[in-house]
Amino acid sequence: MDGAWSAAAVRRAESQLMAQLPPGTLMQRAAAGLATECARILMQQRRKRGTAGVYGSTVIVLAGPGDNGGDALFAAARLARRGARVFAVPVMGDRVHPVAAAALTRAGGRLVATPPRHCDLLLDGVLGIGGRPGLPGRAIDQLAAIDADTIVAVDVPSGVDVDTGAVPGSAVTADVTVAFGSRKPCHVLGRAALLVGRLVLVDIGLAPYLDPHPAVRVADDGDLAAWWHEPGPDDDKYTRGVVGVAAGSERYPGAAVLATSGALAGPSGYVRYAGTAAEHVRRRHPEVVCTQEVKEAGRVQAWLAGPGFGTDEAALAELRHVLESPAPVVLDADALTLIGEYPSVLSQREAPVVLTPHDREYERLYGSPPAEDRGAAAAVLAKRLNCTVLLKGHHTVVASSDGEVWANPTGRPQLATAGSGDVLAGFMASLLASGMGGAKAAVAASYLHGLAGGIAGAGHRTVTASDVARALPLAVGATLTAAETPSKRS
Numbered sequence: 001m002d003g004a005w006s007a008a009a010v011r012r013a014e015s016q017l018m019a020q021l022p023p024g025t026l027m028q029r030a031a032a033g034l035a036t037e038c039a040r041i042l043m044q045q046r047r048k049r050g051t052a053g054v055y056g057s058t059v060i061v062l063a064g065p066g067d068n069g070g071d072a073l074f075a076a077a078r079l080a081r082r083g084a085r086v087f088a089v090p091v092m093g094d095r096v097h098p099v100a101a102a103a104l105t106r107a108g109g110r111l112v113a114t115p116p117r118h119c120d121l122l123l124d125g126v127l128g129i130g131g132r133p134g135l136p137g138r139a140i141d142q143l144a145a146i147d148a149d150t151i152v153a154v155d156v157p158s159g160v161d162v163d164t165g166a167v168p169g170s171a172v173t174a175d176v177t178v179a180f181g182s183r184k185p186c187h188v189l190g191r192a193a194l195l196v197g198r199l200v201l202v203d204i205g206l207a208p209y210l211d212p213h214p215a216v217r218v219a220d221d222g223d224l225a226a227w228w229h230e231p232g233p234d235d236d237k238y239t240r241g242v243v244g245v246a247a248g249s250e251r252y253p254g255a256a257v258l259a260t261s262g263a264l265a266g267p268s269g270y271v272r273y274a275g276t277a278a279e280h281v282r283r284r285h286p287e288v289v290c291t292q293e294v295k296e297a298g299r300v301q302a303w304l305a306g307p308g309f310g311t312d313e314a315a316l317a318e319l320r321h322v323l324e325s326p327a328p329v330v331l332d333a334d335a336l337t338l339i340g341e342y343p344s345v346l347s348q349r350e351a352p353v354v355l356t357p358h359d360r361e362y363e364r365l366y367g368s369p370p371a372e373d374r375g376a377a378a379a380v381l382a383k384r385l386n387c388t389v390l391l392k393g394h395h396t397v398v399a400s401s402d403g404e405v406w407a408n409p410t411g412r413p414q415l416a417t418a419g420s421g422d423v424l425a426g427f428m429a430s431l432l433a434s435g436m437g438g439a440k441a442a443v444a445a446s447y448l449h450g451l452a453g454g455i456a457g458a459g460h461r462t463v464t465a466s467d468v469a470r471a472l473p474l475a476v477g478a479t480l481t482a483a484e485t486p487s488k489r490s
Ligand SMILES: NC(=O)C1=CN([C@@H]2O[C@H](COP(=O)(O)OP(=O)(O)OC[C@H]3O[C@@H](n4cnc5c(N)ncnc54)[C@H](O)[C@@H]3O)[C@@H](O)[C@H]2O)[C@@H](O)CC1
Pocket: 011, 014, 018, 026, 027, 028, 030, 064, 065, 066, 067, 068, 069, 071, 092, 126, 127, 128, 129, 130, 131, 132, 133, 134, 135, 136, 154, 155, 156, 180, 204
């Protein structure tokens, strides 16, 4: 498991580490890593576009008053020593890190009020973990005036809310963010995560000092492999878990077909379908055992209810039957609307429930739209309803009822396609049926669903929900294989 740590947690770890080191060492580690990445980018640009490489390139630094500006200026000094033409623009009056500014000047860089209009690389050293959301006016003006081939954010894209990922004002949109020591929540949550571009982590020796409980957890291949239930020699289709899908209707049979394709891609050994789209499911998936109603379906180890289900009396009755079962359930789509209208149907439940709202469904459940702090938004709903909440978005968030927050690192825009959520929900129910806990199943399903979207959409192919379902077993295979041989995907 990887994670993202709050600004305060990073500062606590940094001060412990700094106490062991000569003054300035950490900033030099950060600057060295940053300069290395900038040089790599400039060399790649040269190969792609025939530009200058490091020697002869134009680099502009937007320098704020604190250590974030200091990192940027020290890194720029290293680039200046390799022959880059460096212009640093103080963006908060004349306040810049004095020692770093002197180092840049010694290396041949210049502090200027008006830089060139074009540069090969712009370093955003305006604000780091000491920044409040929003940008100073001069930084906004410079960003508008300068045409940069690549924008590299130092530690975080300036202007974002570091601890929540909210972006209430103006902020830098980076191509690459070079983060020091650890991820911060803004790298993985909310609108800020969309401004990060490619994230590069520079090791400054912080890891041993970080709190073992990050503010936001981020799953990796190793977690997925550890949670995945591989069938053993004594397993049969029942012991691998039976998943029940109550989805679709005569009007929306596609939801039933897609939800069952998601369920079939998961680790459980048996998929039952209960609903009025049985004919369609049978035709597409002869492996699925179909009934018309939930109470005829027999025992399952997990249910999915909701996609394409309707919100009428009959749907409510079916939802009640699902919730009477002692098995864990995933509630999606129409089931969320029903829960919003009849919250009491959840009150008697002891077995785990995973809710999978998008923003409008969240509003129906909570009474107001999710806050810009999406981690906190998911967590308050999870606590209120005593459920796991998977809040969908560019960067899907999962919160457990006891306050653990996970950010999914694999989502991609191609997954915003009709029916993709039905596949996700069916797949998640299969993970629950195989014995995975509620939060883990939600985290694992969004992780693998995101990877499947990437596999299906490789080479700029358009992606349908059926493509994602077909790619899920490939995503599982790639993840379990990568966990066995970690070097293959890092
Ligand atoms: N603490 C450490 O040991 C290390 C810190 N490092 C760097 O230091 C950064 C943090 O530096 P600082 O603590 O100096 O803080 P920042 O450089 O993020 O901010 C500096 C100052 O800007 C002002 N400010 C904040 N928000 C503003 C806004 N919206 N508009 C106008 N002014 C605003 C405040 O006076 C704040 O103190 C990290 O992000 C990282 O880049 C690295 O060098 C690694 C080591």
